[in-house]
Amino acid sequence: MKKTFSTKEKILQFMTILWPILITQISLSAMVMLDTVMSGNAGARDLAGVAIGSSLWVPISTGITGILLAVTPIIAQSVGAGRRDHVPFTVIQGSYLAIAISIIVLICGAIALKPVLNTMHLESPVRDIARRYLVGLSFGITPLFIYTIFRCFIDALGQTRVSMFITLLSLPINILLNYVLIFGKLGFPRLGGVGAGYATAITYWCVFFIALYVLHRVEPFSCYNFFKKWLGISFSAWRTQLKLGIPIGFSIFFETSVFSGVTLLMSQYNTVTIAAHQAALNFASFLYMVPLSISMALTITIGFEVGAQRYSDAKQYSLLGLGIAVGMAVCCGIGLLLFGDQVAGLYTKDQTVFKLTQQFLVYALFFQLSDAIATPVQGILRGYKDVNVSFIVALASYWVIGLPLGHILSLYTPLAAFGYWVGLIVGLAIGATSLLIRMVIVQRNAAMGGKKIGLCK
Known part of the structure; x- marks a missing residue:
């Protein structure tokens, strides 16, 4: 990162920071997408089982990743x-915190997984696949969370291409492991959707070790000498990171968990509906990587400018990022309209699931603009x-407005399962409007030199 003096330089x-983040996020999302796609080709029950397992894991994973993402603005500033x-x-303190959180997640999962799945109205084979998929995936939780801290550090220095290369190296590993474990190739047993969980866990370990090597051997990261001096645990540092990270994590958790909540509520429908809904939602989540990547690039660039107290430059980056995001959303929406059939065909060979997935994909269009x-x-x-208001907005727009409205529409209108999507679209639009208002207030306070909310002194 360096100071810029013109719009062209900005x-x-x-873009130098953004495009590697975008490729990285697409690659990470592709791992989850490949789990779903390849499991779907193993059978409808495997697709439904992985869909349920993912619905339980993704909000937890993204929420905790959000907590750990607090390291990015701290380092950038x-x-x-x-x-x-x-x-x-x-x-180092972020890594300790990641290990502690992973232990808590594993303990809670061991206690709660079976009871949660038993409360759902699932076919017995689907429930079993979901449970075993999550058990397999759990072996990779700790390295995933530690790698998140490493990646935050790498990205905060503006070296986003390094994160991209690490992720791209891991993607073919995940594809190969999915292939041999899901379909029983090269002498391995055929595990179906369960194999996707073990494949993902092994891939997370590979990513962790690659990143560890980079931090130890590659400039400019090795000059920070992470491994030359032992640092004990600092609970005050944990408190600082959690104070910033918990609102971020809960904001992301409320957003992702509401989609998982819809999937769980859809357990009242048949396996075909669950599979089609998850296929469309999986692809919508894939497209979400575009605005998410822009968001991460904005955190890095704005954090750097705010740390240097260049608030005018920070505002310029804000407008630049929003303009790119809206333009990309329009392009993604047009692409989905033109190639919806091909997208649905990626997930299933079952014609009933295929046709229903096409219908769900239409609603995915409306997610793009608000996102x-x-x-x-x-x-x-x-x-x-500034993270506390985002947390409140996420809770209100998704869980107070979006999900209840969607449930009402599903019960009392002909929309049925599609009603959930309509409710979430309304909640997302309200959330976007509220956050825009908050952004204007924060930038105005910073520019006036008044109450600088959350700014480094």
Whole structure:
């Protein structure tokens, strides 16, 4: 990251940071997408089982990742303010925190997984696949969370291409492992959808070790000397990270869990409806990587400028990011309209599931525009370390408005299962509008030098 003096320089720097993040996020999302696609080709029950398992895991995973993402603005502002000596301490403490959180998740999962699945109206084979898929995946939770901290550090320095290369190296590993474990190739047993969980866990370990090597051997990361001095646990540092990270994590959790909540509520419908809904939602989540990547790039660039107290530059990056996000959303929407049949065909060979997936994909179009505003604005606010309002907005727009409205529409209108999607679209639009208002307030306060909410002094 460096100081920029013109709009052209800002565009160049922003795109240099953005495109590797986009490829990284698409690749990470592709792992989940491949689990679903390849499991769907193993059978409708495998698709439904992995769909249920993913619906339980994704909100937990993304919520906790959100907590750990607090490391990004902390490091970005430290670098922008010239306090590079504080960076290694932040990364090490973040890694300790990641290990502690992973242990808590594993314990809670061991206690709660079976009772949660038993409360759902699922066919016995689907329930069993979902449980075993999550058990397999659980072996990779700890390295995944630690890698998240490493990646936050790498990205906060503006070296997003490094994260991209690490992820791209891991993608073929995941594809190969899915192939041999799901379909029983190369002498391995045929595990169906369950194999996708073990394949993903092994891939997470590979990503962790690759990142560990990079931090230890590759410049400019090795100059921070993470491994030359032992640092004990600092609960005050954990408290600082959690104070910023918990609102971020819960904001993301409320957003992702509401979609999982819809999937769980859809257990009242048949396996075909669950499979079609999950296929469409899986692809919508794949498209979501575009605004999410822009959001992450905005957190890095704005955090750097705010750390240096260049608030006018931070505002320029905000407008730039939002413009790119809206433009990309329009392109993705047009692409989905033109190639909806091909997308549905990726997930299933069952004609009934295929036709229903096509219908669900139509509603995915409307997610794109609201996501193109709400998600980048969240990244902007994180750059200012303003996270509490995003947390409240996410709770209200999704769980107070979106899900209840969707449930009412599903019960009392001909929309049936599609009613949930309509409710969520309304909630997302309300959330986007509210976050825009908050962004204007925060930027105005910063520009006036008044109450700088969450800014480094």
